Amino acid sequence: MKPRSGYANTPFGDVHYQILGEGEPLLLLHRSPRSSRDWFRLMPILSQHYQVIAMDTLGFGQSDPLPEDVTMEMLAASVDCLLESLDVSHANIFGIHTGNKIAAALAHQFPDRVEKVILCGMIHSIIDDKSQRNSAIKDIVDLYFLPDQGSEDGSHLLRRWAVAFSELSRSWWNTPTLSKRHITEDDLEHFRLEVVDSLQAYHSKRSIYQANFDYDFGAAIREISAPTLILELCVPEEEHLGRNGNHLLTVMQNAQLSVMEEADGDVVIFRADEVADIICTFL
Numbered sequence: 368m369k370p371r372s373g374y375a376n377t378p379f380g381d382v383h384y385q386i387l388g389e390g391e392p393l394l395l396l397h398r399s400p401r402s403s404r405d406w407f408r409l410m411p412i413l414s415q416h417y418q419v420i421a422m423d424t425l426g427f428g429q430s431d432p433l434p435e436d437v438t439m440e441m442l443a444a445s446v447d448c449l450l451e452s453l454d455v456s457h458a459n460i461f462g463i464h465t466g467n468k469i470a471a472a473l474a475h476q477f478p479d480r481v482e483k484v485i486l487c488g489m490i491h492s493i494i495d496d497k498s499q500r501n502s503a504i505k506d507i508v509d510l511y512f513l514p515d516q517g518s519e520d521g522s523h524l525l526r527r528w529a530v531a532f533s534e535l536s537r538s539w540w541n542t543p544t545l546s547k548r549h550i551t552e553d554d555l556e557h558f559r560l561e562v563v564d565s566l567q568a569y570h571s572k573r574s575i576y577q578a579n580f581d582y583d584f585g586a587a588i589r590e591i592s593a594p595t596l597i598l599e600l601c602v603p604e605e606e607h608l609g610r611n612g613n614h615l616l617t618v619m620q621n622a623q624l625s626v627m628e629e630a631d632g633d634v635v636i637f638r639a640d641e642v643a644d645i646i647c648t649f650l
Contacts, residue, residue: 368387375452386418388413394450395462397465400568425437429567460481471584483595483596483649486596486598491503492504493599495584504576591619592620601626625645
């Protein structure tokens with residue numbers, strides 16, 4: 368079954384969404400620089416049990432551009448407006464990476480709108496200490512913070528353009544996956560959609576990560592009263608950061624922890640069945 372789609376008008380811009388299934392509402396908030404396309408594997412599975420709402424965060428996919436000086440609080444308010452426009456009085460929320468910051472802001476600012484919330488992310492994404500989290504993220508997103516101005520010949524623009532090309536090349540020709548013995552249609556579809564999302568998000572990447580740096584995720588999660596699942600995604604490359612899930616249980620009001628090993632953000636594609644099982648068990 369094909370999702371139905373539409374736009375919700377909010378004070379911050381029009382928000383594009385897709386809806387599939389019936390029943391209790393479950394809102395999916397994507398990572399950056401992706402869109403609701405990131406849920407093409409997970410959405411059909413979850414729609415067997417829930418009314419799944421997948422939105423494009425402002426600045427991404429088919430939604431309007433990011434507001435000037437955007438904050439996670441603004442994006443949470445745009446989500447609240449979306450749910451209001453859909454006559455959804457309260458919903459379960461699943462957010463991954465940037466989506467978990469928006470989910471935390473939503474649960475903090477609009478507690479009556481949130482039934483249960485799942486905050487999913489790799490170790491660097493769920494560190495509650497702001498300075499430590501920013502330090503962990505910095506090396507990942509530094510490429511988006513090249514100077515806006517430079518020489519008169521426009522070479523600074525070419526450097527930014529080259530970064531975008533490099534990203535697109537890695538997405539389109541993902542050597543670890545394409546060198547597997549068995550390659551599936553889903554493998555290729557994932558990379559195609561990743562390229563499309565990256566192109567549409569070209570002007571939004573720097574602003575969304577600046578909003579991420581500015582946001583006090585740790586302060587927000589301490590105020591969340593809704594039942595919360597921390598879904599920590601762990602890979603060996605991040606073990607030096609120290610796993611943070613068990614610590615979050617000690618500072619949050621009503622939290623549980625689930626851990627996925629050898630798991631990065633692509634679990635929503637390549638391990639969608641496992642993620643769906645975790646979500647359904649918690650909800």
